Amino acid sequence: MKDAVSRNPRDIVRLLTEIVGKDNVLYEQYDLIPYSRDRCPFLTHPKHGVIPLAVVRPATTEEVQEIVVLANKHHIPLTPRGSGTNYAGSAVPSKGGVVVDLTRMNRILAIDEESMSAKVQPGLILQDFEEALSKRGFTFGHDPGSFPSATVGGCISTWSVGWRAGKYGDMGRLVLSLKVVLPTGIVIETRSVPKSSTGFDVKSLFIGAEGAMGMITEAVLRIHPSPEKRVILVYGFKDFEQAFKSLLKVLRAGLCPMMQLVTNKEGMEGLVEKSRANGFVMISYEGVKEVVDAQAKRTASILEAEGGMKISDEVAEQYWADRHDMFSKMNLVGAAGSIDTAVPVSKVLEFYKFLEDWAKRRGVKIFDIASWVLPENLGMDSAFDESEVKAYIAARDEALRKALELGGTTSYCVGVGTRFPHLMREEHGPALDVLRAIKRTLDPNNIMNPGWLSP
């Protein structure tokens, strides 16, 4: 229930200022506008944003704790935020309230070279982390499109994957332990070992939870030795189907690429226009030189035996160099929208054919379709006439439901946010009630990202 404080923005600002000081509470309209949206594709103009009551910028776990206790007492919705690059609207304060900007908490607290782990704060930007590790001969290995701006906390909260996940795993696998302020203000810290058998894996409650279960204030992450060598191979094929089947041959041979991508011609646009190929496989290895060389040699011979045409190393390197900027350009045309689904490997080609037919039927322009990082992941970038967003959403939902019918998931890395909650009953079935029950137990007053998983 709202009380007098939660109804009065001035009171909220005053109480937040007592916790973090006046420089770290924003309440002027012009300062709030930049926090009203994330990268959710349909929020193309500031008018589509939701302006919070205030933004608060804590610097310590203790400050976060005080903010949470305050919000819980007065039933003020809290939306944690890193760099706001989420693609599903999870960082949008859709129920109003206060945005908790965690980017002041951006330090590397410790690097334990022997354990190959690092303790960091949630606002640390991935690229800053990677550069700091690189100076000491290490790499983190998490490389999403938003790498130059995304924060560690944001990546954990959306359970993101990146270009290098084939070798290093998704963000969830990279987390050894978490310190979290629960919605009631209790601070918990899990153990920094890869696993234990002393009950459920408590940290997993916060991975992919989009800030709805608690506020992450520290994370211990796995780190890895900097690779001695990286090789990137690109091969062209007759079509997507042949390219995808060739990738499966590589995987069936027991090879584990650091990165793998299968895309249609549009996915390589600007790089291989003159190629006769309509499907491409890109595979990369990195690590110990001799191992990388052997993996690359075996991969090349498999892809060539499958009829693949080698694309120049320059094209491969250019693609690799542009991989983050591509992310920025995804939102530019029409009512751009991506579908980031995963289906069982045996269903990928069926889903691919469905999407081709679906796009023609629904009048959706597909820029590219790609199987990225894991063979199960099948995503596409598309656009629709901006004046017909509702029709686009209906069309998109048809494609997402097809992925569910095939045994897959609606979102393999971007979260649920405000884009997909209406599909969660179909995705989870009765398991949705389990998730909601956990949410209710941890957050009885429903203050953290209220509305999570609920349409």
Added chain:
Amino acid sequence: MNVPQNVYKDLTLCSRCRCGFCRRGCTTYPILGVESLTARGRNAIALSFLDGLIDASQGLADRFFLCTTCGFCKERCPLELDTVKINESLRAELVKKGFTRPEHDAFAKSIENAHNPYGELHEERMKWLPSEAEVAGKADTAYFVGCTTAYRRPEIAEATVRTLNGAKVDFITLHPEEWCCGSPALRVGRRDLFLKLARHNVEAIRKTGVTRVVTSCAGCYRVLSQDYPEFVGEIPFKVVHASELMAELIKEGSLKLVRKVPETVTYHDPCHLGRHTGIYEQPREVLKSIPAIRFVEMSKNRENARCCGAGGGVKASFNDFALQAAVRRLEEAREVGADSIVSACPFCAHNLKDAIRESGSRLKFYDLTELIAEVMK
């Protein structure tokens, strides 16, 4: 809507994209940490303001003025949006609506009255000129001194003249017809004043018949070489920065560097010379030509160089912040073991020297011209 159409279009593109790649290397954001001080945040505010979602206010205007317009965000923008132009267009619009900074009002008034932003007498613009300097009555080259050099960093003017004399480059000066180049006016949204200054200076230079204008100021260089042609049309002379000229003179053998500088030296790229006009290599070539010098790069250099924090009217209005930014830059120089930090801009010199003094740093600062004047034959 009162900003150029391409500026509005760029704002809409940023509003769609929202990648935030501009945040990380920004001069302001990592220090002050507020999203509305990033290019992405400011662009969202700008679009809201232009589309009538929000009214202008002094607080809003200050979000635009608290930016050094260093251009890092432009360099890093995957969409290649001209974020500097966007900010300056919005500043011009806000100034028209009466939202200005008092410090900018003061220097604009001084420029109107005395042709320089510092409230100094125009007659004293050449006070620094040593009696032994040889200035020609007629030549192909003119030395455009600039206000900051003339009134605040006269050692740079003096060193430039000594270098030109040493290399036997005949030159004239434009005094009394050299007025403020207009950079401070244009950068803070005073376009009418800028146009007046640009037209005056172009005409003054044209009348002398010179074919080349040399300047030792990165700000003057940017304005003369890029903004004059854009705002007043084609200019009948070539504009070169002192660092470019020195590199050329060293190469052709007219400028001989003989004295040793057994020091570890790093180079700070001024934003107006580097990111804004693409001059990265010549100052480095000049430095590396100095006998016995040990040249080291800071981790953030060339396109990625960190701004000193002074530009875009920030030092005048937000000096504490400008100093904080400069101290961060000094720290980078210290990290690579430099004894000295060298640059090629009197405004960077001004701010970095202030920061050295305020922070008690042991680093020394030289303008490139000062170092060359000391070591040449």
